[in-house]
Amino acid sequence: MKTIVKLFTGVSLIGLIYSCNKEDKLNYTLQNYDTFEPGVIDDWIVKNLTDPYNIEVVYRYQRNMHDINKNISPPDESKVIPQMEIVKNGFLEVYNKIGGTTFIKTFTPKQFALFGSGDYDPDGSVKGGTADGGRRITLYGLNGIDEHNPNSLIGNLQVIHHEFTHILNQNRFIPVDFEKVCVGDYYSNWTAQENDEKTARGLGFITPYARKSVGEDFAETLSHLIVQGQLFYDSYAYESGETAQPKFGQKEVIVRDYMIKHFNIDVTQLQMEFQRVMEEQYKSTAFQFPTLIARNQVGWLDWDIRNSWSISKPISAKQKEVLNPILDGLGEYTTKSLQFRFVSPKKAVLYITFGDDPKLAAAYDFTIIQHADGTTSFALAEEQGKDNPFGENAYEYATESWVASDVQPLINYFEEANFELGWHTPLKDVSPLEYLKFVDFKDVNDPNAMMLGQITARKY
Numbered sequence: 389m390k391t392i393v394k395l396f397t398g399v400s401l402i403g404l405i406y407s408c409n410k411e412d413k414l415n416y417t418l419q420n421y422d423t424f425e426p427g428v429i430d431d432w433i434v435k436n437l438t439d440p441y442n443i444e445v446v447y448r449y450q451r452n453m454h455d456i457n458k459n460i461s462p463p464d465e466s467k468v469i470p471q472m473e474i475v476k477n478g479f480l481e482v483y484n485k486i487g488g489t490t491f492i493k494t495f496t497p498k499q500f501a502l503f504g505s506g507d508y509d510p511d512g513s514v515k516g517g518t519a520d521g522g523r524r525i526t527l528y529g530l531n532g533i534d535e536h537n538p539n540s541l542i543g544n545l546q547v548i549h550h551e552f553t554h555i556l557n558q559n560r561f562i563p564v565d566f567e568k569v570c571v572g573d574y575y576s577n578w579t580a581q582e583n584d585e586k587t588a589r590g591l592g593f594i595t596p597y598a599r600k601s602v603g604e605d606f607a608e609t610l611s612h613l614i615v616q617g618q619l620f621y622d623s624y625a626y627e628s629g630e631t632a633q634p635k636f637g638q639k640e641v642i643v644r645d646y647m648i649k650h651f652n653i654d655v656t657q658l659q660m661e662f663q664r665v666m667e668e669q670y671k672s673t674a675f676q677f678p679t680l681i682a683r684n685q686v687g688w689l690d691w692d693i694r695n696s697w698s699i700s701k702p703i704s705a706k707q708k709e710v711l712n713p714i715l716d717g718l719g720e721y722t723t724k725s726l727q728f729r730f731v732s733p734k735k736a737v738l739y740i741t742f743g744d745d746p747k748l749a750a751a752y753d754f755t756i757i758q759h760a761d762g763t764t765s766f767a768l769a770e771e772q773g774k775d776n777p778f779g780e781n782a783y784e785y786a787t788e789s790w791v792a793s794d795v796q797p798l799i800n801y802f803e804e805a806n807f808e809l810g811w812h813t814p815l816k817d818v819s820p821l822e823y824l825k826f827v828d829f830k831d832v833n834d835p836n837a838m839m840l841g842q843i844t845a846r847k848y
Contacts, residue, residue: 429468436476441492445472447502461504463530468502470535471527471544475500477665478545479552482614486657495651497555499524504531511579516547519554538672545662546615553607560650567602569638575599589628592635594621610643614658617675618824619843623685626846633848656820664815677809677827678758682733689728689827689841697842701812701826706837710798718742718750719790728841730756731777736766738798739778740791750791751782754802763832764809766802806832812840 429447437443449462463471484492497519506529507515518526527547534540567574573591575583578600588596598608613621625636647653666672673679680686693703694715715723721742729737738752753769773783785791811818812826824843831837 429465432469433472437472437480441480441496442498443496444499445502446499449503450501460507460528461531463502463504467504467530467533467535471502471530471533472500474533474535474541474544475548477669478541478662479548482658482661482665483552483653485661487651487653491651491653495556495559497523497525497552501526502530503528505529506532509579513579516543517551519551519558523555525551525555538666538670538674541666541670542615542672542674546611549611549614550607553610554603556651557603557606560646562602562606563642563646566606566639566642566646569635569642570605573599574601574605576601589624590632592628592632592639594624594636605639606643609639610647610655613640613643613655614662617663617685618656618659619680619685619687620683622687622845626687627684630848654820656823660815660818660820660823667815677811678762678764681730681756681764681809682758684730684733686730686843687846688730688739688844690726690844691728691839691841692723692726693840695842697826698840701840702838703840704836704838706801706831706834707839710801713794713797714740716794718794719788721748727844729846735769735775737778738795739782740795747779747781748785749778749782750785750788750795751778752786752795752799759806762808763806765806768799768803805834805837807839808832 433445437445445468447463447465447468480492480496483496501524503526507518509515515528517528520526525548527544533544570592573593577583578596583596583599585596588599591599593599593605594608594612598605621636621640625633628636644655647655647658663675666674677686690697691711692715693707693711711726714726717723718740724741724743725739727739729739731737734756736754736756738754740750742748742750751773753772753774754766755769757765757767759765772786773780776783786795807829810828810830811824812828813822827841827843829839829841
């Protein structure tokens with residue numbers, strides 16, 4: 389019985405071997421279902437990015453280029469060229485002009501990977517982009533971009549400049565002094581409820597995300613300085629509190645020194661070029677003076693035309709007429725300073741100090757009225773000292789006849805005038821030393837009348 393079983397098994401194996409060696413013809417044709425052929429998008433990329441910058445753009449979906457545990461959608465192809473135009477205009481050409489050809493060819497990312505939706509994390513945060521290995525920037529959320537809305541572009545370019553800063557840091561390390569500014573305050577669980585904006589800025593961080601690590605803090609600082617602008621940064625620092633403001637200043641100094649030392653790039657020139665691109669190519673009004681007032685990003689105007697800044701500047705006869713009575717002295721006191729301080733989008737304060745006692749000051753509240761035609765007027769507020777930031781004495785002295793009589797010519801002029809507010813020197817002509825420094829109040833009804841002031845940062 390055992391012999392029969394073995395014999396049958398052997399015959400079966402021979403048949404199996406024969407079957408495996410038999411060549412059966414399969415009626416099947418292998419086909420490549422990827423019918424992609426380069427088109428208009430690819431031609432644009434080659435012409436505008438690959439040839440001049442040696443940059444590849446991956447916009448056809450590649451799952452291996454994002455976290456494989458997440459579902460992230462491919463980009464809408466109609467958004468690819470607009471997105472990469474934004475990259476080209478607001479990032480590559482800005483750095484190319486200021487940093488030079490060698491810089492941009494050496495440090496620019498060689499690949500951009502594009503995805504349509506955001507990269508959502510379990511903690512509720514959303515990544516706008518990542519920088520990988522010093523050579524690739526991945527951008528998410530492409531489908532939500534509005535290339536016709538300058539405000540939408542600001543957020544998009546914030547991500548790009550942030551991620552590029554990481555690439556710079558991978559080539560030149562962050563100075564050790566940067567971490568010391570906020571040592572002990574970094575918080576890897578940055579999305580935790582306790583790390584809200586108020587807490588983060590009170591510790592000296594430009595965003596809650598900046599608390600995540602030294603690298604994120606450095607990238608957030610530089611990208612905000614470039615994209616949001618200097619006056620945004622200065623006002624944010626001031627409003628963060630007396631303890632935090634110096635920390636913002638220290639970080640800025642370190643970031644600026646880092647860019648000069650390692651790349652010979654002046655951050656102010658980056659800011660100027662970025663503003664030029666946004667205004668000329670995207671019609672942004674974000675850096676215009678009335679917009680900055682509306683966003684409460686303007687500090688104080690020095691109107692003391694006795695100071696050295698006024699020597700080389702045209703001071704109109706009207707400005708002398710309304711300011712000299714104040715600057716010539718109040719009563720028996722010498723006038724020490726004269727400032728027009730913007731304290732909110734709707735309120736400004738004329739602030740005058742006199743005499744040797746720092747408590748001697750007079751304050752006058754003005755309501756800021758921005759008109760539909762883009763002009764601005766200022767009216768003496770009916771209620772003085774509301775939400776008083778200057779101390780009761782400043783409003784009491786303002787009612788003294790020997791003070792009020794000298795201030796009255798300026799009040800009268802403001803009551804009747806309407807102004808166009810703007811930068812004294814156009815962006816195309818201004819030097820880095822005078823960038824965002826001098827402002828004109830041009831009288832709409834009198835082309836020869838103008839109030840010129842120097843912007844000074846707010847301080848405690």
